[in-house]
Amino acid sequence: MKKVVxxxxxxxxxxxxxxxxxxxxxxxxxxxxxxxxYGRALSMIGELDGNVDAIGLGGxxxxxxxxxxxxxxxxxxxxxxxxxxxPVVDGSGLKNTLERETxxxxxxxxxxxxxxxxxxxxxxxxxxxxxxxLIELGCDVTFGDLIFTTGIPYPIKSVVELAxxxxxxxxxxxxxxxxxxxxxxxxxxxxxxxxxxxxxxYYHESEVIAGDYHLVKRYMPGGLNGQLVITNTTTREDxxxxxxxxxxxxxxxxxxxxxxxxxxxxxxxxxLVLLGKAxxxxxxxxxxxxxxxxxxxxxxxxx
Numbered sequence: 001m002k003k004v005v006x007x008x009x010x011x012x013x014x015x016x017x018x019x020x021x022x023x024x025x026x027x028x029x030x031x032x033x034x035x036x037x038y039g040r041a042l043s044m045i046g047e048l049d050g051n052v053d054a055i056g057l058g059g060x061x062x063x064x065x066x067x068x069x070x071x072x073x074x075x076x077x078x079x080x081x082x083x084x085x086x087p088v089v090d091g092s093g094l095k096n097t098l099e100r101e102t103x104x105x106x107x108x109x110x111x112x113x114x115x116x117x118x119x120x121x122x123x124x125x126x127x128x129x130x131x132x133x134l135i136e137l138g139c140d141v142t143f144g145d146l147i148f149t150t151g152i153p154y155p156i157k158s159v160v161e162l163a164x165x166x167x168x169x170x171x172x173x174x175x176x177x178x179x180x181x182x183x184x185x186x187x188x189x190x191x192x193x194x195x196x197x198x199x200x201x202y203y204h205e206s207e208v209i210a211g212d213y214h215l216v217k218r219y220m221p222g223g224l225n226g227q228l229v230i231t232n233t234t235t236r237e238d239x240x241x242x243x244x245x246x247x248x249x250x251x252x253x254x255x256x257x258x259x260x261x262x263x264x265x266x267x268x269x270x271x272l273v274l275l276g277k278a279x280x281x282x283x284x285x286x287x288x289x290x291x292x293x294x295x296x297x298x299x300x301x302x303x
Contacts, residue, residue: 003051004269006031006262007044007079008058009184010214014235018258023274023294029257029266031058036185038075038178042082050085053273056265058233059188059214060178062090064125066166067159071125075178087272089279091264094271096129097287098264102230102253102298103133110300112228112249113208116140120206122148122215124162125170130210130230130253135159142206147199148219149181155202188214195219203227209247213238220245230298233263243303252299261299 001019004027008014012033020027034040048055062076080088106113115138124131124143134141135158143156146165156162173181200221203209209216210230217238226248234242234252242250252261271290275282 001026001028002053002273003028004030004054004056004266004273005048005052006056006058006266006269007041007048008033008060008263009036009038009041009178010059011035011185011188013189014233016235016258016262020257022270023290025274027270027273029262029270031262031266033059034185036179036187041079045079045082045088048086049083052086054269055083055086055088056263056269057088057090058263058265059184060090060182061092061126063092064166064170064174065092065096065128066125066163066170067128069163069167071166071170071174073174073178073181087269087279089265089268089272091266091268092126093279093282093284094264094268094287095127097284098267098291098296099127099130099253100133101288101291102251103130103137105298106230106251106300107137112251112300113137113139117207118142118205119208119210120144120202122209122211122219124156124159124211125166127211128159131162132159134210139208142202144199144202144211147202148195148215151195151198153199183214183218187218190218191220192218196221217241222246224248232261234261239301239303247303250299250301250303252301255296256299267296 010033017030060076064071119139119141122144146152146154208228213231213233224246228249229247230251232252232254254261254267
């Protein structure tokens with residue numbers, strides 16, 4: 001049996017372990033939260049190194065992609081480099097393929113993403129593949145990267161503008177401690193009430209809300225009117241939260257395994273093991289072929 005572990009800077013309340021069969025291979029898949037303790041995450045990766053088949057990094061990115069430009073987050077790189085034997089992935093390769101395919105699947109097989117529909121992406125730099133696909137299919141997309149990360153009330157309306165802004169600010173932002181950029185630990189269990197009050201109208205004005213679940217949740221107001229949410233890493237408790245906020249349909253880009261959808265970092269770690277390649281040698285077509293082989297389709301759930 002292969003073992004895959006996600007070491008997350010998120011809350012340990014979301015820990016989960018499953019046994020799953022993927023393409024005929026048995027996997028023990030687990031998620032271990034460190035409650036925002038970066039030093040503990042470093043130590044945990046060191047302890048797992050050489051004792052598991054692959055490690056995923058949860059609650060943090062290593063690489064952000066905007067167009068063909070890749071930006072490396074310092075804190076993420078340090079975690080990745082803490083393992084000397086076991087390969088470590090952050091899910092960015094799978095985001096660029098699986099999440100594009102999710103958008104295409106919804107357009108082809110459902111009526112949930114009609115051309116011209118208003119979409120709020122709470123952050124696009126960590127899901128550029130999804131962002132490009134939404135624009136490609138003619139959706140009216142608002143990118144909330146500046147709104148929800150920096151508090152600047154400036155909606156970005158094109159990937160060209162997003163890339164231009166990213167080139168100007170990301171080289172410095174990736175040097176910052178990651179907890180200043182993204183909710184970690186206990187922050188994942190709470191909302192930023194100030195930003196909910198200031199910027200909740202972007203949710204109300206949208207038909208579709210897309211992006212990282214912890215960001216979607218952190219800024220989501222109540223009183224929504226049946227909006228579609230496209231995200232992942234949701235638990236049963238998260239489904240109740242979304243329903244109580246007025247969300248109508250949930251789509252998760254990764255499959256449900258015993259009551260929750262794991263993050264792309266976990267599924268990418270599983271794919272790494274199945275492909276038997278070094279992470280840097282895996283190409284988008286490798287992911288796409290394996291996605292097809294696993295018959296991996298998004299989960300569509302009416303709330």
